[in-house]
Amino acid sequence: xxxxxxxxxxxxxxxxxxxxxxxxxxxxxxxxxxxxxxxxxxxxxxxxxxxxxxxxxxxxxxxxxxxxxxxxxxxxxxxxxxxxxxxxxxxxxxxxxxxxxxxxxxxxxxxxxxxxxxxxxxxxxxxxxxxxxxxxxxxxxxxxxxxxxxxxxxxxxxxxxxxxxxxxxxxxx
Numbered sequence: 001x002x003x004x005x006x007x008x009x010x011x012x013x014x015x016x017x018x019x020x021x022x023x024x025x026x027x028x029x030x031x032x033x034x035x036x037x038x039x040x041x042x043x044x045x046x047x048x049x050x051x052x053x054x055x056x057x058x059x060x061x062x063x064x065x066x067x068x069x070x071x072x073x074x075x076x077x078x079x080x081x082x083x084x085x086x087x088x089x090x091x092x093x094x095x096x097x098x099x100x101x102x103x104x105x106x107x108x109x110x111x112x113x114x115x116x117x118x119x120x121x122x123x124x125x126x127x128x129x130x131x132x133x134x135x136x137x138x139x140x141x142x143x144x145x146x147x148x149x150x151x152x153x154x155x156x157x158x159x160x161x162x163x164x165x166x167x168x169x170x171x172x173x
Contacts, residue, residue: 002068004111009062009074011055014048017062020071021046024098029158032135037159057082063115065099065108073099075112079123085154085167086129092120094130104138113146120172127172131156131165143168 009017022042030038044050054060059082065073076096078084083093094116099108120128131154132139148168156165 004072004108005066006075006111006115007064007066009055009064011052013064014051014055016064016071017051017055017074018046018048020064020074020100021051021096021098024073024100027101028098028136029133033158033161037161040159059083060095061119063112065112067103067108072103073097073108073112075116077116077119079119079125084131090124090126091169092116092123092125092128094128109142113142117172125172127169129167129169131167134164134166140166140168143170146170 025045026038026042054076055062057078059080060076060078063075063077064071065075074096075094078093078095079091080089081087083091084095086093094113097109097112097116099112116128128148129151130143130148132143133156134140134153148170150166150168152167154165154167156163
């Protein structure tokens, strides 16, 4: 496999961000959730307006994983007040790491994760944290393998369904 390039997402990339966001979220969660809830979340969660707001929020950054000019995954990190919960100045939140299903097991998620850790070091973060769905053992295992530990839980709403996310963090040296 050729080298995966990491590219910062700009407002000009919004349609591509919508496509990769919807496709990877659907591939990851459609089998485990009612179609109506998925459709509602895909429409609202990846609307051009919502993504524009996220791209323009200070402290929120998106990055594409690009292979042979194709976007195959993406990363979203938040720092400072853009974090969804903890809002600790000394922390970086990994809000999303998603990879197209056909590239699972090919280290794309690891490359995106390493970019997040690089950003955390650049921002002098003391730790990195995230939320991961309790019914996503693949993701939980990935983060555990990378040194994350569970510290809390929170509720994530998917359509009408309230789901539990495990909150995990990793201290940085």
